[in-house]
Every structure is written in C-alpha cells, then in structure tokens.
Amino acid sequence: xxxxxxxxxxxxxxxxxxxxxxxxxxxxxxxxxxxxxxxxxxxxxxxxxxxxxxxxxxxxxxxxxxxxxxxxxxxxxxxxxxxxxxxxxxxxxxxxxxxxxxxxxxxxxxxxxxxxxxxxxxxxxxxxxxxxxxxxxxxxxxxxxxxxxxxxxxxxxxxxxxxxxxxxxxxxxxxxxxxxxxxxxxxxxxxxxxxxxxxxxxxxxxxxxxxxxxxxxxxxxxxxxxxxxxxxxxxxxxxxxxxxxxxxxxxxxxxxxxxxxxxxxxxxxxxxxxxxxxxxxxxxxxxxxxxxxxxxxxxxxxxxxxxxxxxxxxxxxxxxxxxxxxxxxxxxxxxxxxxxxxxxxxxxxxxx
Amino acid sequence: xxxxxxxxxxxxxxxxxxxxxxxxxxxxxxxxxxxxxxxxxxxxxxxxxxxxxxxxxxxxxxxxxxxxxxxxxxxxxxxxxxxxxxxxxxxxxxxxxxxxxxxxxxxxxxxxxxxxxxxxxxxxxxxxxxxxxxxxxxxxxxxxxxxxxxxxxxxxxxxxxxxxxxxxxxxxxxxxxxxxxxxxxxxxxxxxxxxxxxxxxxxxxxxxxxxxxxxxxxxxxxxxxxxxxxxxxxxxxxxxxxxxxxxxxxxxxxxxxxxxxxxxxxxxxxxxxxxxxxxxxxxxxxxxxxxxxxxxxxxxxxxxxxxxxxxxxxxxxxxxxxxxxxxxxxxxxxxxxxxxxxxxxxxxxxxxxxxxxxxxxxxxxxxxxxxxxxxxxxxxxxxxxxxxxxxxxxxxxxxxxxxxxxxxxxxxxxxxxxxxxxxxxxxxxxxxxxxxxxxxxxxxxxxxxxxxxxxxxxxxxxxxxxxxxxxxxxxxxxxxxxxxxxxxxxxxxxxxxxxxxxxxxxxxxxxxxxxxxxxxxxxxxxxxxxxxxxxxxxxxxxxxxxxxxxxxxxxxxxxxxxxxxxxxxxxxxxxxx
Numbered sequence: 001x002x003x004x005x006x007x008x009x010x011x012x013x014x015x016x017x018x019x020x021x022x023x024x025x026x027x028x029x030x031x032x033x034x035x036x037x038x039x040x041x042x043x044x045x046x047x048x049x050x051x052x053x054x055x056x057x058x059x060x061x062x063x064x065x066x067x068x069x070x071x072x073x074x075x076x077x078x079x080x081x082x083x084x085x086x087x088x089x090x091x092x093x094x095x096x097x098x099x100x101x102x103x104x105x106x107x108x109x110x111x112x113x114x115x116x117x118x119x120x121x122x123x124x125x126x127x128x129x130x131x132x133x134x135x136x137x138x139x140x141x142x143x144x145x146x147x148x149x150x151x152x153x154x155x156x157x158x159x160x161x162x163x164x165x166x167x168x169x170x171x172x173x174x175x176x177x178x179x180x181x182x183x184x185x186x187x188x189x190x191x192x193x194x195x196x197x198x199x200x201x202x203x204x205x206x207x208x209x210x211x212x213x214x215x216x217x218x219x220x221x222x223x224x225x226x227x228x229x230x231x232x233x234x235x236x237x238x239x240x241x242x243x244x245x246x247x248x249x250x251x252x253x254x255x256x257x258x259x260x261x262x263x264x265x266x267x268x269x270x271x272x273x274x275x276x277x278x279x280x281x282x283x284x285x286x287x288x289x290x291x292x293x294x295x296x297x298x299x300x301x302x303x304x305x306x307x308x309x310x311x312x313x314x315x316x317x318x319x320x321x322x323x324x325x326x327x328x329x330x331x332x333x334x335x336x337x338x339x340x341x342x343x344x345x346x347x348x349x350x351x352x
Numbered sequence: 353x354x355x356x357x358x359x360x361x362x363x364x365x366x367x368x369x370x371x372x373x374x375x376x377x378x379x380x381x382x383x384x385x386x387x388x389x390x391x392x393x394x395x396x397x398x399x400x401x402x403x404x405x406x407x408x409x410x411x412x413x414x415x416x417x418x419x420x421x422x423x424x425x426x427x428x429x430x431x432x433x434x435x436x437x438x439x440x441x442x443x444x445x446x447x448x449x450x451x452x453x454x455x456x457x458x459x460x461x462x463x464x465x466x467x468x469x470x471x472x473x474x475x476x477x478x479x480x481x482x483x484x485x486x487x488x489x490x491x492x493x494x495x496x497x498x499x500x501x502x503x504x505x506x507x508x509x510x511x512x513x514x515x516x517x518x519x520x521x522x523x524x525x526x527x528x529x530x531x532x533x534x535x536x537x538x539x540x541x542x543x544x545x546x547x548x549x550x551x552x553x554x555x556x557x558x559x560x561x562x563x564x565x566x567x568x569x570x571x572x573x574x575x576x577x578x579x580x581x582x583x584x585x586x587x588x589x590x591x592x593x594x595x596x597x598x599x600x601x602x603x604x605x606x607x608x609x610x611x612x613x614x615x616x617x618x619x620x621x622x623x624x625x626x627x628x629x630x631x632x633x634x635x636x637x638x639x640x641x642x643x644x645x646x647x648x649x650x651x652x653x654x655x656x657x658x659x660x661x662x663x664x665x666x667x668x669x670x671x672x673x674x675x676x677x678x679x680x681x682x683x684x685x686x687x688x689x690x691x692x693x694x695x696x697x698x699x700x701x702x703x704x705x706x707x708x709x710x711x712x713x714x715x716x717x718x719x720x721x722x723x724x725x726x727x728x729x730x731x732x733x734x735x736x737x738x739x740x741x742x743x744x745x746x747x748x749x750x751x752x753x754x755x756x757x758x759x760x761x762x763x764x765x766x767x768x769x770x771x772x773x774x775x776x777x778x779x780x781x782x783x784x785x786x787x788x789x790x791x792x793x794x795x796x797x798x799x800x801x802x803x804x805x806x807x808x809x810x811x812x813x814x815x816x817x818x819x820x821x822x823x824x825x826x827x828x829x830x831x832x833x834x835x836x837x838x839x840x841x842x843x844x845x846x847x848x849x850x851x852x853x854x855x856x857x858x859x860x861x862x863x864x865x866x867x868x869x870x871x872x873x874x875x876x877x878x879x880x881x882x883x884x885x886x887x888x889x890x891x892x893x894x895x896x897x898x899x900x901x902x903x904x905x906x907x908x909x910x911x912x913x914x915x916x917x918x919x920x921x922x923x924x925x926x927x928x929x
Contacts, residue, residue: 213590214600214633232440232469233535233563245677245716251363263413274411 279322286323288316293327297334304337304344358750375790376725376757383721428455430463437466442474446514453521465528468515472536476513527553531564538567543574559596562604565589570607579616586611602638605630606679609644619648639717640681642666643688650692663692667704674712683719690730699738702731728756736765741773752785760794771804777814779805780821792828799844801825806847812855819855822848826864846876853882861886865902884917 249255259265266274273280290312298308311333315326337344361372365382373379397404401418409416423439425432428451436445445467452459459467519525519533530553537546550568553560569589576582586608593600608626612619623645630637649662677683686709693702709715709727718724728751735744748766752758758766763786770778783801791797802825805818826848849864861883868875883899900915 213587213594214629232466232473236473240680241677244680244683244719247716248362248364255363262415263411264416276411 282323287319287326290316290326290330293330297338308333358754361754374788376759377790379721379757428452430457430459433459433467434463437463437470440470440474442470442476442478445470446476446518449518461526464518464522465532468518468529468532471513471515471518472532473539475536475540476515525556527558527561527564530558531561534564535567538571543571546571547575554592560593560598562593562598562601565593565598565600566603566607569604569611573611573614579614579618582611582615583618583622600633600635602630602635602641602678605635606638606640606644606681609641609648610681613644613647623648638678638682639670639675639685640679642670643681643685646692647688650695663689663698663701667701667708670708671704672708672711675714675717677717682717683723686718687723687727687730690727690734694730694734697734697738699734702734706731725756725759729758729762732756732758732762733765736762736769739769741769741775744769745778757789760791760797763789763791763797764800767800767804776804776810777817780817783821783824787824787828795841798825798828799841802844802847802851806850815851815855818851819857822851823860842876846879849875849879850882853886858886 247258249258256265260267291309294305294308294312299305308330312330315321315329318326321329360366362379364386365371365373371382373382397418404418407417420439423432423435423441423444425435428448430452433445433448433452436448449459449467515533515536519529522529530549534546534549534553537543537549546568550560550564553564569586572585572589573582576585590600590608593604605626609623612623612626615622627637627641627645630641646663646666675682686705689705690702693699693705709718718727732747732751735747739747744766763782766782767779770776770782779801786792786797786801802822805821810818825844829844845864845868849861852858852861852864865875865883880899887899
C-alpha cells in the first residue's frame with residue numbers, strides 16, 4: 001500500500017500533462033508516466049550518467065558543482081507520509097517555478113538512468129523521485145552557475161531549501177533506517193566514526209582561513225581597561241543569563257550551597273566573627289585602653305574626671321560597640337560638659 | 353549520593369508524596385505555585401516594611417529584609433534623581449531630571465549616563481514590576497512560555513521620546529551617551545536610527561566601544577536585505593572596530609555568528625572563518641557560537657545528508673569540558689544539537705551529547721523546563737527509533753519521570769519501538785504509565801495502543817493481561833474516573849471486544865456487544881466471526897442465534913453467511929430456527 005501511495009505522490013510530481021517524451025524504459029520499470037520537458041545542459045550529462053551507473057550520488061556544495069566529475073554519494077531518505085511528501089514537492093515546485101524556466105528540465109537519459117538506479121534500491125518509487133529531485137536541483141544550480149550569476153544561485157539555493165521536511169509528527173515509523181546504496185545500513189558507519197574520532201581532530205573546525213580583521217594583541221599594548229561601574233545594561237544582561245539557565249538545586253546539598261551563597265545559612269565551619277569583618281581590622285587595645293581620649297577636653301581631677309573614668313571603664317568592657325561608636329560616646333560627653341562649664345564652675349567642681 | 357536518583361521526582365517538590373507531580377501539567381502548576389508563593393511573600397514584606405524592622409539574625413541577612421521600594425527623597429536634587437534611577441522608576445527619574453534642569457543645577461555626567469541607560473533600556477516605559485500581584489508575568493526561575501510571550505511583545509522605540517530629547521539637550525555627548533542610545537534603539541527595533549546615530553558619532557570623531565559594535569552587528573541583518581550586503585556591512589563594522597582599536601569580545605563574535613544565520617549561503621564559510629578568528633585572538637567560543645555555526649550548516653528543514661562531520665568535530669572539541677552560561681543563547685545549544693542528531697539519525701553522537709550534558713554543571717545549560725522537555729523529547733524519540741528495546745527501556749526508566757514527561761508523540765514512539773521489537777507483552781505496564789502521565793484521554797494514543805494489542809493473538813497470560821488492560825480502557829471511555837469521557841469509536845470497540853474474547857471473558861464480551869448497539873456503532877465482520885467461533889467452542893447455540901439476530905439488526909452483509917454457518921454448526925432446536 002505504501003507503494004501505491006508513493007505512486008500517486010510521484011504522479012503529482014510530474015508537471016503538466018504533456019505526453020512522456022522518452023524513457024520508455026521508465027514506463028516499463030516504474031509503470032507510470034514521468035514528465036520530461038525540453039532540452040537541458042549537455043555538459044554534465046555524461047558525467048552524471050557515468051556516476052549514476054556507479055550508484056553513488058552525493059549532494060555537492062557550490063564549489064564542487066563546478067567540477068561535476070567529483071564523486072557523488074546519495075542516500076535516499078524515506079518519506080512515507082504521502083500528503084506531506086506532496087506538499088513538499090508542490091512547494092518545491094513553486095520554488096523552482098519562480099526560478100528560471102529551464103531549471104525544471106531533465107534529460108530523458110538522465111531520467112532513465114535515475115530509474116535504473118532506483119530500481120535496485122529497496123524503496124523504488126521514493127528513491128526514484130528523490131533522485132529526480134536531486135537531478136533537477138543539480139540542473140538548476142548548474143544553469144545558474146553557467147550564467148555566472150552567483151547571487152541568483154544563492155537565491156535559488158535559499159529557495160530550494162523552502163521544501164520543508166514534512167511534519168515529523170506522523171512520519172516516523174520504526175523502519176526508517178536509511179540505507180547506503182549497498183544496502184548494508186549505516187551501522188557500518190557507526191563503528192568507523194568511533195574509530196575515526198580520535199584521528200579526525202579539529203580538522204575543519206579551526207583550521208580554516210581567518211577573517212583576518214583583527215590581530216591578537218600583545219600584553220604591552222593591552223592596557224587593562226578601567227573597571228567600569230556595572231551599568232544597568234550589565235545588570236540586565238546578568239539577570240537574563242541567570243533566568244535562562246536552570247538554577248534549581250537538584251538535592252539538599254545544592255540547596256544548602258545556594259542558601260549559603262545568599263547568606264541565609266551560616267558558613268561552616270562556624271566563624272564567631274562572621275559579619276564583623278570591619279571590626280577585625282581594629283586592634284583590641286583601641287577598644288580597651290580608652291583613657292587617652294580623656295586627656296583633652298576633660299578636667300584632670302574632680303568628679304567629672306571620676307565619672308568619665310567610670311564611663312571609659314564601662315566602655316572598655318563592651319564588646320558590642322565599635323571603636324568609632326565608643327569615641328563618639330566620649331565625644332558626646334566632652335561636648336556636654338563643655339556646654340555646662342558655667343554650672344560646673346559655679347559648683348566649684350570644675351578644676352582644670 | 354551525588355548522582356540523580358531516577359526514581360525520585362524533582363527535589364524542589366520533595367515535601368509531601370501527595371504533591372509529587374506526575375504529569376507535565378502538574379509539574380508546571382506546582383512550580384508556578386511555588387514561585388508565586390515566594391513572590392507573594394516578597395511583595396508582602398516589601399510593601400509593609402514596618403512589620404519587619406526587628407532584625408534577629410546575627411550576622412545580618414540582607415536578602416530577607418524588606419527592600420526599599422518606595423521613594424524617600426522628595427526634594428529636587430541629584431540625590432533624589434539617583435535614587436529614582438536605582439529604583440528604576442523611569443518616569444519619575446525623567447521628571448526629576450527636567451526639574452533639575454529647569455532649576456538650573458547641573459547634573460553630573462555620571463548620573464546623566466545612568467539616566468540615559470535607564471530610559472533606553474526600558475524604552476521610556478516603566479519596567480514590569482517584579483513581585484507584584486501579576487505574578488504570572490514574572491515567574492523567575494523556571495521561565496514558562498507565558499514569560500516568553502511577554503518577552504516577544506517587544507517594545508517599540510517611539511519617535512522623539514525622552515531619551516532622544518535629553519540626548520539632544522546635552523551640551524556635550526560622549527561615547528557612553530551614544531552607547532546608551534544606540535543600544536536602546538537596537539534593542540527596541542529602531543535599527544535604521546541606530547545606524548544613523550553611529551554615523552553621527554563617527555562624524556564627531558568619537559570612537560565607539562565594544563558594546564556599541566555588538567549592538568550594531570546584531571542589528572545589521574535588519575537594515576540590509578541581500579545576504580552579501582549584510583555580510584559586507586558586518587565586515588565593514590568589524591574593520592572599523594579594528595581601526596578604532598576596540599578589542600572584540602565573545603559577545604561580538606557571537607553576534608556576528610548570529611547575524612550570519614540570516615545571511616543565507618554565505619554563512620558556512622564565514623562562520624568557520626569567524627571561529628578561526630576567535631581562536632587566533634584567544635577568545636574561547638561559547639556554546640552559543642557553536643550553536644549558531646551548526647545552525648548555518650544544518651538547516652532545520654533541509655533533507656538530511658548523513659554528514660554529521662562538523663557536529664562530530666564540535667563534539668570532540670567540547671568533550672568533557674564544563675561550561676558556564678556566557679550568552680543567553682547558550683541554552684539553545686543542546687536542544688538544537690539533539691535536533692541535528694535526530695534529523696541525521698545518529699545515535700552515537702546523541703550519546704556523546706548526553707554524556708556532555710551529564711558532565712559537571714552542564715545540565716544547568718539545558719535551559720528552562722521547556723527547553724529541557726524539547727531536548728529530552730528529541731533524545732527519547734531518537735532512542736526509540738534506533739535502539740533495541742532493552743536499551744530504550746533502560747533510558748525510559750532513567751529519564752522518566754524524574755527528568756522528562758513525554759508527550760503523546762513520545763508515547764507513540766515508545767509503542768512503535770515496542771512493536772518493532774515484539775515486546776508487546778509490556779503494553780499493559782506502558783498503559784499504566786500512560787494513565788499516570790495524564791495521557792489517558794488522548795484518543796489517538798488509546799487507539800494505537802488498542803490496535804497494537806488486538807492485532808495478533810498471543811500466549812494466554814499475555815492475553816489475560818491485555819484483557820485487564822482493555823477493561824481499564826473501557827472504564828476510561830465510560831468516564832468512570834470522573835475524567836472527560838471520550839467518544840467511542842468503532843475500532844476501539846472492536847479491539848476491546850476481540851481482546852476480551854481472546855482472553856475468554858465471554859460475559860464481558862457480550863456486554864460489549866450491547867454497547868455497540870447503545871452507541872450506534874457497527875461491529876466488524878471479523879468480530880462477528882470470532883464470536884461465532886467462540887460460541888461454537890462454548891457450545892451455546894442460543895448465543896449463536898442471538899448473534900445472528902444482532903447482526904441482522906445491524907444489517908451486516910455477513911448476516912446470511914453467519915446464519916448459514918450457525919445452522920450448519922449447531923444443533924438448533926426448531927424454535928431457534
């Protein structure tokens with residue numbers, strides 16, 4: 001049943017209703033009319049025929065198309081969904097219709113060779129339609145190239161890629177293993193790739209030409225850029241980064257790590273002075289020996305001095321207040337007593 | 353205990369076994385509710401700071417304290433302006449700035465820069481308030497599609513908005529001001545204006561900085577139409593960058609590569625050149641660079657060519673290294689790579705990708721849960737397609753449900769994989785999983801399941817388990833569980849009935865026949881034959897007669913044949929004739 005569906009799809013592939021011009025062998029083998037129109041490039045024909053006979057058709061990139069004698073290898077992809085196939089082909093048709101008219105032509109011998117090649121493949125009709133499509137694409141590209149208009153080529157290639165892969169939701173039965181032309185499947189390739197992996201290092205990735213625009217700076221040239229204050233753009237960028245990655249903790253340990261970073265959890269091993277970093281730089285004698293603050297601004301004898309010595313002794317035992325706060329405390333007292341100087345002198349207390 | 357426990361669900365939900373998410377919908381719901389709870393708490397703290405003044409914590413925990421959300425300074429001063437900028441109140445900041453200008457006091461350059469940055473970032477609109485009541489916009493940690501939709505509503509750069517006005521009023525403009533404007537324009541879609549401003553800047557003989565260039569490069573595909581023109585513009589920008597002695601950074605090259613995706617066929621060669629350039633300059637490419645390069649080579653819809661060479665080299669390059677996210681597009685890398693593997697049906701490569709994901713902290717780069725679902729979905733489909741059923745089942749148990757809830761397509765792939773390897777006896781367990789995942793109301797899935805079960809006869813134990821399963825399915829159809837009941841379809845009815853027959857549950861099978869009549873569906877001919885055979889085996893001629901009458905009621909074409917066979921096979925009493 002699959003075959004029949006493919007037949008109907010390929011029928012729609014054929015353009016127009018013109019009578020088949022050639023390829024009697026086509027009809028014999030495949031049993032349906034294949035439409036062929038007009039004349040076509042002769043230069044690629046012989047090489048293509050020879051290559052098709054060797055049954056390796058490879059899609060080439062732009063550079064290699066100039067040299068059509070290159071080896072080609074082709075792997076027919078199975079597309080069992082006929083409706084999607086039809087839409088693919090019809091879209092492809094529209095795309096090619098917009099490009100030059102003779103890009104849709106195919107030599108009848110090519111078609112015959114294509115069908116001959118396809119007949120030995122398991123999925124005959126699909127392979128045939130694929131081969132024909134590849135050939136048409138080659139033709140289109142060759143034509144465009146011969147006209148020397150490379151930008152057109154780019155547009156054609158871009159247009160050709162419009163043929164979207166059919167909706168993969170329905171098109172994947174389990175037997176969708178692709179075959180090499182020798183029918184061995186590609187498990188053959190798999191083991192080879194594993195071996196070649198060590199061999200084939202970064203051959204293509206970084207060894208190409210450079211853009212050649214920038215030159216690597218040496219250390220003397222590079223002055224370290226002034227550390228810029230993080231602008232709102234940077235904050236926004238950082239926010240975006242954090243939001244896009246997955247930051248959820250996967251287990252309790254990661255959650256605790258995250259909390260420690262945020263400050264919600266103490267840092268282990270527990271440090272008694274955590275949170276008191278600025279105090280760590282102040283030596284202890286500045287906390288304890290506070291009499292030197294009493295030397296100026298206060299009388300050196302009398303009840304005021306007595307009082308202040310008690311204040312200082314109390315402050316020196318206070319571990320909760322910073323040195324700065326203690327100094328401010330003492331300074332407040334200094335100001336206070338200086339404001340009240342006249343009262344003190346009246347009471348005969350103020351002895352300088 | 354560092355490895356992931358595949359039988360447990362996500363850690364964030366491990367509180368109450370009842371609240372374990374079993375379907376993807378539940379997962380979303382629970383995550384959203386967790387996040388909205390946190391946002392609501394934060395909102396409450398911030399809007400009522402007077403209740404949260406006492407600080408018990410020693411040392412002080414700043415992130416649990418109320419943040420300053422409302423303005424404190426009201427007078428017209430630069431301090432007030434800075435405050436408004438830091439609180440990101442766009443309109444208030446602009447008003448304050450205008451007031452300052454009118455009052456004649458100058459504003460320092462730095463503050464002006466900040467102000468311009470603020471306006472340009474938000475394109476003269478207020479930013480979305482975080483922690484507000486509209487929490488469905490602002491789910492922070494797991495970005496759902498809702499958030500993405502609001503990202504796509506890009507704001508538009510209006511003509512003559514405040515940024516431009518303030519810019520024009522400035523007596524002197526330096527690089528930072530231009531940078532703010534240009535970046536804002538590119539971000540909000542005014543590409544042509546951005547380029548005009550850049551030309552303006554060049555005319556004033558100022559050098560641009562690297563961020564300006566990054567923004568311009570990313571905006572280049574918008575201002576030119578043809579591929580080679582786009583590339584020419586990008587190359588020109590890069591050359592100017594070199595002339596102005598601005599060093600490119602990773603983001604520069606990533607924007608080049610991203611722009612190259614829209615340059616058509618030029619992308620392949622130039623992308624490789626760009627990568628070499630990066631290497632020569634000593635900038636390590638991030639995942640996003642590889643993602644863009646691979647996208648240039650493996651277009652999503654082109655027919656597969658079986659050549660995963662480039663991808664393999666990329667994987668060799670990346671193997672074993674651990675990444676941090678340096679570019680927001682890094683997270684798209686893994687799902688795209690898995691798509692390429694899926695298109696090319698390359699399972700080895702998929703395994704390498706998976707091992708990269710499991711290395712170090714790379715799993716964080718799988719992105720939010722939507723991206724994760726895509727990635728694992730593709731991986732699982734590839735496995736179902738390519739691997740033997742035992743491997744598939746091993747991965748099934750590993751991934752589901754701790755990491756990934758498959759959708760209907762995933763379950764169908766699994767069913768097909770089972771079918772290929774003839775492990776249909778596992779179908780009842782899969783059915784239980786389907787029910788757990790919440791796909792039990794998807795009619796095409798049930799149809800496929802039933803069809804697979806009913807296709808051939810199996811050994812008796814298997815048939816028995818199938819029959820139990822079939823009864824289960826029947827109850828789903830009847831809506832016994834309170835879920836939405838499905839419409840009965842002919843094939844479903846036929847399959848269920850034949851399954852029940854094969855397991856010799858005759859009574860239930862007869863009930864099914866009555867259902868046929870009730871739901872106006874016509875049983876198939878094979879079904880009738882099966883029934884007849886069964887009646888023959890059970891030696892119940894009256895049943896056979898009933899059968900014939902039933903088929904006559906349905907006007908089946910097989911009725912006369914059935915009648916004849918009944919007459920032939922059974923000894924009927926005269927009454928029954």
